[in-house]
Amino acid sequence: MLRIRLAGDADMQWSWIPQNWSIIWPYTLDNLLLGLVPPLIGLVIALPVGIACVARRWLYPPVLSLSSAIYALPSLALFVVLIAYTGLGNLTVIIPLTLFSLCVLIPNVVDGLRSVSEPVRQAATAMGFTQVRRLVQVELPLAVPVVIAGLRVAVVSSISLASLGQLIGVSSLGYFFIDGLQRDFPTEIYVGLALTILLAVLCDVILVVSRALLTPWARGRRIGPSPRLAWPVAGR
Amino acid sequence: MITFDGVTKRYPDGTVAVDSLNLDIPDGKIMVLVGPSGCGKTTTLRMINRLVEPSAGRVLLDGRDVADANPSRLRRGIGYVIQQTGLFPHRTVEDNIATVPMLTGRKKADARARARELMELVGLDPPTMARRYPHQLSGGQQQRVGVARALAADPPVLLMDEPFSAVDPIVRAALQDELIGLQARLHKTVVLVTHDVEEAIKVGDLVAVFRPGGRLAQVDSPERLLGAPADDYVRDFVGFDRGIRRLSFFRAVSLDLATDSVLPAATTLADAITVGKRAGEPWLLVVGGDRKPLGWAAVADLESGPPDATLAGADLAPVGHTFRPEADSLRAALDATLLSRTERAVGVDDGGQVLGTTSYERLRDAIRAAEEAADRAADPVGGGR
Numbered sequence: 001m002l003r004i005r006l007a008g009d010a011d012m013q014w015s016w017i018p019q020n021w022s023i024i025w026p027y028t029l030d031n032l033l034l035g036l037v038p039p040l041i042g043l044v045i046a047l048p049v050g051i052a053c054v055a056r057r058w059l060y061p062p063v064l065s066l067s068s069a070i071y072a073l074p075s076l077a078l079f080v081v082l083i084a085y086t087g088l089g090n091l092t093v094i095i096p097l098t099l100f101s102l103c104v105l106i107p108n109v110v111d112g113l114r115s116v117s118e119p120v121r122q123a124a125t126a127m128g129f130t131q132v133r134r135l136v137q138v139e140l141p142l143a144v145p146v147v148i149a150g151l152r153v154a155v156v157s158s159i160s161l162a163s164l165g166q167l168i169g170v171s172s173l174g175y176f177f178i179d180g181l182q183r184d185f186p187t188e189i190y191v192g193l194a195l196t197i198l199l200a201v202l203c204d205v206i207l208v209v210s211r212a213l214l215t216p217w218a219r220g221r222r223i224g225p226s227p228r229l230a231w232p233v234a235g236r
Numbered sequence: 237m238i239t240f241d242g243v244t245k246r247y248p249d250g251t252v253a254v255d256s257l258n259l260d261i262p263d264g265k266i267m268v269l270v271g272p273s274g275c276g277k278t279t280t281l282r283m284i285n286r287l288v289e290p291s292a293g294r295v296l297l298d299g300r301d302v303a304d305a306n307p308s309r310l311r312r313g314i315g316y317v318i319q320q321t322g323l324f325p326h327r328t329v330e331d332n333i334a335t336v337p338m339l340t341g342r343k344k345a346d347a348r349a350r351a352r353e354l355m356e357l358v359g360l361d362p363p364t365m366a367r368r369y370p371h372q373l374s375g376g377q378q379q380r381v382g383v384a385r386a387l388a389a390d391p392p393v394l395l396m397d398e399p400f401s402a403v404d405p406i407v408r409a410a411l412q413d414e415l416i417g418l419q420a421r422l423h424k425t426v427v428l429v430t431h432d433v434e435e436a437i438k439v440g441d442l443v444a445v446f447r448p449g450g451r452l453a454q455v456d457s458p459e460r461l462l463g464a465p466a467d468d469y470v471r472d473f474v475g476f477d478r479g480i481r482r483l484s485f486f487r488a489v490s491l492d493l494a495t496d497s498v499l500p501a502a503t504t505l506a507d508a509i510t511v512g513k514r515a516g517e518p519w520l521l522v523v524g525g526d527r528k529p530l531g532w533a534a535v536a537d538l539e540s541g542p543p544d545a546t547l548a549g550a551d552l553a554p555v556g557h558t559f560r561p562e563a564d565s566l567r568a569a570l571d572a573t574l575l576s577r578t579e580r581a582v583g584v585d586d587g588g589q590v591l592g593t594t595s596y597e598r599l600r601d602a603i604r605a606a607e608e609a610a611d612r613a614a615d616p617v618g619g620g621r
Binding site for chain 2: 117119120122123124125126127128129130133142215216217218
């Protein structure tokens with residue numbers, strides 16, 4: 001239905017963009033915020049949870065099961081359930097997106113910490129690092145590449161999922177999809193789509209660059225997302 | 237001094253890694269713990285810096301039980317080198333080496349200056365290497381960084397767990413030589429674990445041989461280990477050619493070299509034949525005016541030449557292998573002799589000038605005398621064991 005209608009009137013009206021800049025800009029900013037805040041909150045939660053899961057091995061399987069189960073929930077359903085508690089505000093969107101971010105970030109924090117080789121861990125202990133110091137000065141810095149890999153997935157998916165928030169009235173680029181559809185005006189949909197992609201690519205590039213800056217030591221060195229996936233080819 | 241006093245390590249599943257170990261490790265010496273895998277040598281090492289806690293007994297460092305020390309503080313005073321290096325991938329070479337000084341509160345610039353000193357000590361060029369990351373180094377260079385890092389805080393004790401096992405044989409030999417050289421300057425108390433008995437014999441002042449089950453089989457000097465293995469286990473472990481290898485510990489200076497068969501090139505053939513017959517030597521070594529060896533003349537061949545010609549014009553067999561009695565061992569002298577076509581090797585001084593020549597008879601006498609002297613030294617009372 002949508003495809004047929006668009007096909008009849010698919011022309012992009014470029015003049016619409018400067019004329020509506022004053023609404024495009026705030027929706028874009030709101031979308032950006034909804035894309036960034038949940039992964040950041042997620043990171044703040046995932047770090048201690050991941051550290052705990054590495055320290056207490058038995059903790060990880062249940063945490064992993066729980067986060068997989070949450071990941072399977074449809075986001076719209078979560079919004080609807082949460083409206084009863086948090087109303088139609090940003091929080092109703094931020095909470096589910098944070099939960100989704102956690103599903104990606106916790107395993108990455110765990111894998112990142114586990115990617116620190118046993119000899120490195122042992123050498124640190126043998127040189128007189130206390131546990132806390134070893135964590136802060138050795139293990140966490142070495143986990144950065146894997147954690148940032150998870151952060152990239154979380155940010156990009158949050159930016160794209162944020163548009164769904166518009167369905168419950170939370171401001172985001174989703175506005176242009178709904179409004180464009182209702183008014184049968186494809187230009188709006190194109191603009192919303194292009195800006196979503198632009199935001200996602202922009203954030204991803206920033207994360208890639210910051211990883212390079214934070215981990216100069218990893219340049220030219222192979223970093224796998226996790227020990228399980230790092231060496232897919234036998235006999236290197 | 238590190239003392240193991242009745243130390244046992246038993247794991248919860250019942251495995252005994254180390255069984256009632258009593259061992260004294262004297263200050264300033266390299267003590268090598270050697271044995272097959274699973275004999276408890278690494279566990280023993282790790283009990284010194286409390287990476288492993290004993291189930292029974294005490295480990296004393298300078299008379300104090302390590303169990304009473306704060307583990308982190310204890311470890312900062314004990315260098316630790318492992319096979320896989322355990323270098324921090326996210327820190328540059330200089331910052332890896334500066335780790336312990338930084339932990340103990342030294343200023344960054346101070347610690348880095350110290351790191352560069354140590355780089356020079358272990359043969360790494362600070363300007364080119366200091367800012368590199370470990371993965372940009374070869375295996376041998378990484379191991380050097382590992383040693384420098386362990387030495388950074390100038391700890392009196394250095395623990396090394398298979399430090400050279402992951403590098404190729406040529407680099408390994410070089411690193412072993414460097415360790416011996418370093419130790420001659422630094423006089424640390426070194427405890428080195430290896431499964432390689434050759435390495436143990438080469439670098440150790442003392443060698444502790446472990447048998448499976450975490451028991452000590454023998455603690456002795458390398459030379460004694462080769463000369464007087466305590467039992468069949470040690471004999472088998474040390475290897476089949478221990479008689480030859482033991483010769484590495486006897487200096488070739490004790491060898492009585494033949495000098496009457498060394499003749500200048502200006503000697504006439506007639507004189508040379510007379511000398512050869514009088515000395516009973518079938519081969520004469522011909523030397524130049526600078527006393528450097530030119531080659532061997534066979535007395536039997538000289539008789540066919542004109543008697544008034546000189547050795548300078550005679551057909552000479554190649555000099556073959558030389559050795560330096562002042563620096564080399566009897567093993568090197570024997571080896572050079574075996575490899576020479578004339579069954580004689582040439583002993584030279586540091587300038588390459590001939591000191592004399594060997595023969596099997598002369599070697600046999602020197603070896604016998606050296607072994608008797610060593611046995612007397614090890615067993616001064618003269619009683620049997």
